[in-house]
Amino acid sequence: MSQSQQGRIQTVVPTVKLLIGGEFVESQSTQWRDIVNPATQAVLARVPFATAQELNAAVAAAAQAFKTWRKTPIGVRARIFLKYQQLIREHMKELAAILTAEQGKTLADAEGDVFRGLEVVEHAANIGSLQMGELAANVATGVDTFTLLQPLGVCAGITPFNFPAMIPLWMFPMAIATGNTFVLKPSEQDPMVTMRLVELALEAGIPKGVLNVVHGGEEIVNGICDHADIKAVSFVGSTRVGTHVYQRATLAGKRAQCMMGAKNHAVVMPDANKEQTLNNLLGAAFGAAGQRCMSASTAVLVGTAQNWIADLVAKAQTLKINAGVEAGTDIGPLISCAARDRVNGLIERGIAEGARLELDGRKPRVAGYEQGNFIGPTIFSGVRPGMTIYDQEIFGPVLVVLAADTLDDAVELVNANPNGNGTAIFTQSGAAARKFQEDIDVGQVGINVPIPVPVPLFSFTGSRASKLGDLGPYGKQVILFYTQTKTVTQRWFDDSTLHAGVNTTISLR
Numbered sequence: 001m002s003q004s005q006q007g008r009i010q011t012v013v014p015t016v017k018l019l020i021g022g023e024f025v026e027s028q029s030t031q032w033r034d035i036v037n038p039a040t041q042a043v044l045a046r047v048p049f050a051t052a053q054e055l056n057a058a059v060a061a062a063a064q065a066f067k068t069w070r071k072t073p074i075g076v077r078a079r080i081f082l083k084y085q086q087l088i089r090e091h092m093k094e095l096a097a098i099l100t101a102e103q104g105k106t107l108a109d110a111e112g113d114v115f116r117g118l119e120v121v122e123h124a125a126n127i128g129s130l131q132m133g134e135l136a137a138n139v140a141t142g143v144d145t146f147t148l149l150q151p152l153g154v155c156a157g158i159t160p161f162n163f164p165a166m167i168p169l170w171m172f173p174m175a176i177a178t179g180n181t182f183v184l185k186p187s188e189q190d191p192m193v194t195m196r197l198v199e200l201a202l203e204a205g206i207p208k209g210v211l212n213v214v215h216g217g218e219e220i221v222n223g224i225c226d227h228a229d230i231k232a233v234s235f236v237g238s239t240r241v242g243t244h245v246y247q248r249a250t251l252a253g254k255r256a257q258c259m260m261g262a263k264n265h266a267v268v269m270p271d272a273n274k275e276q277t278l279n280n281l282l283g284a285a286f287g288a289a290g291q292r293c294m295s296a297s298t299a300v301l302v303g304t305a306q307n308w309i310a311d312l313v314a315k316a317q318t319l320k321i322n323a324g325v326e327a328g329t330d331i332g333p334l335i336s337c338a339a340r341d342r343v344n345g346l347i348e349r350g351i352a353e354g355a356r357l358e359l360d361g362r363k364p365r366v367a368g369y370e371q372g373n374f375i376g377p378t379i380f381s382g383v384r385p386g387m388t389i390y391d392q393e394i395f396g397p398v399l400v401v402l403a404a405d406t407l408d409d410a411v412e413l414v415n416a417n418p419n420g421n422g423t424a425i426f427t428q429s430g431a432a433a434r435k436f437q438e439d440i441d442v443g444q445v446g447i448n449v450p451i452p453v454p455v456p457l458f459s460f461t462g463s464r465a466s467k468l469g470d471l472g473p474y475g476k477q478v479i480l481f482y483t484q485t486k487t488v489t490q491r492w493f494d495d496s497t498l499h500a501g502v503n504t505t506i507s508l509r
């Protein structure tokens with residue numbers, strides 16, 4: 001291709017804008033990267049790595065907007081999110097199409113991604129009852145104490161590639177509904193659906209400067225962690241980056257919450273409903289090409305359930321691998337060529353380390369999408385702790401199967417794994433399920449539910465190495481994360497003789 005052709009092609013590729021102070025602006029950065037359709041390798045747009053000056057401008061706009069936004073009546077804030085949820089519903093198909101084009105997941109799953117975020121927006125519309133304080137009357141004679149949940153100031157969010165709609169919507173709606181202003185840093189791999197959601201948020205009435213967006217990678221994230229005017233950082237992504245973000249942000253005096261990597265075990269008891277269990281397990285292992293932090297990537301077959309592998313493999317072979325836009329697709333491509341190569345490398349490692357490759361999904365032929373980053377469903381049995389495919393998060397369509405003699409052995413295995421994001425038990429026994437829910441040391445537990453992500457009436461509750469920071473990213477916990485609790489203790493003097501005299505004790509009287 002000639003240089004002039006290259007130049008012409010580059011000029012027609014759209015650029016992803018920054019949002020600063022209510023304006024969508026072109027970055028002045030000299031560093032950009034392509035956003036690529038993972039099924040075709042077509043370049044959809046280019047995203048900038050924003051400069052330090054652009055981050056400063058975004059934070060300054062958010063700090064300025066906070067002065068008025070923090071005192072905006074609750075009803076005004078709530079009505080913006082009522083309108084926003086309506087706009088998201090009206091644009092559901094468009095949002096899903098953008099998401100599938102840049103991320104690869106199927107259209108139905110892309111709608112699910114948007115929907116799980118929409119649920120948080122609906123919850124944000126209920127901010128009036130969520131952000132109420134408490135009051136105790138007469139804590140001493142004529143003295144009342146009450147709490148105010150006050151916004152912190154400028155908050156920031158850093159999001160991963162795998163849920164480019166849901167996870168930004170975990171963050172900015174609740175931060176803004178509680179009276180904060182926000183700087184969002186979406187994944188540089190698929191920021192387009194996030195930006196469409198941001199446009200709709202402005203259309204819903206979020207004022208200038210209350211929501212800002214910068215793009216980039218390591219440098220801009222470090223800039224967010226260090227910035228003196230940012231009060232809290234919410235991060236979702238890998239354990240490696242999340243640990244760094246948590247340490248750097250808290251060292252700089254910020255609140256931080258980091259939801260990170262996982263290895264989610266599905267424990268299958270021999271009394272489980274076999275048909276339902278295998279279907280649930282495969283959906284949770286291979287949906288979104290295994291690129292979910294809550295995917296059931298690890299099966300622990302207990303006792304005679306170990307005989308179910310042949311049926312598991314037979315069912316997995318019926319799953320359809322194709323581009324996410326094609327009807328009937330079960331498994332779309334991985335996000336990038338690098339992700340595909342990494343997963344293929346881990347499969348090779350599994351074979352080399354002695355696990356049994358029951359189903360090999362490498363190099364599937366997908367007619368019409370020969371350039372796509374596809375890997376088909378892959379199943380290993382005979383997996384043990386110490387093997388790389390057990391010790392690492394694979395984040396691809398690979399299910400590793402371990403064996404356990406008893407429920408106690410299975411619980412011991414799960415609890416010995418450092419990760420604590422999610423787990424599930426499949427059983428028809430209430431006693432086994434109850435024992436599991438009591439003894440398992442994992443934040444989110446499913447009982448015959450393979451991906452137990454709580455709805456926003458609750459909070460996301462990953463634990464141990466999957467999470468840093470005490471409070472989860474949505475639900476009731478996030479109200480506390482995004483606010484400072486202030487207690488006010490008050491007395492009004494209406495009688496000059498009551499409490500007469502100087503009180504030098506600590507007691508109220």
Ligand code: NAD
Nearest residue numbers: 159160161186187217218221237238241259260261262293
């Ligand atoms: P990632 O950690 O590579 O990227 C997350 C964010 O960090 C992105 O915005 C990225 O730009 C930024 N980043 C990347 N490298 C950085 C660096 N060196 N320094 C500072 N910032 C950096 O994660 P990903 O690949 O986008 O997402 C997949 C991971 O996210 C998986 O591990 C998955 O389990 C995890 N995840 C966890 C949850 C959860 O709730 N626990 C949810 C979704 C995804």
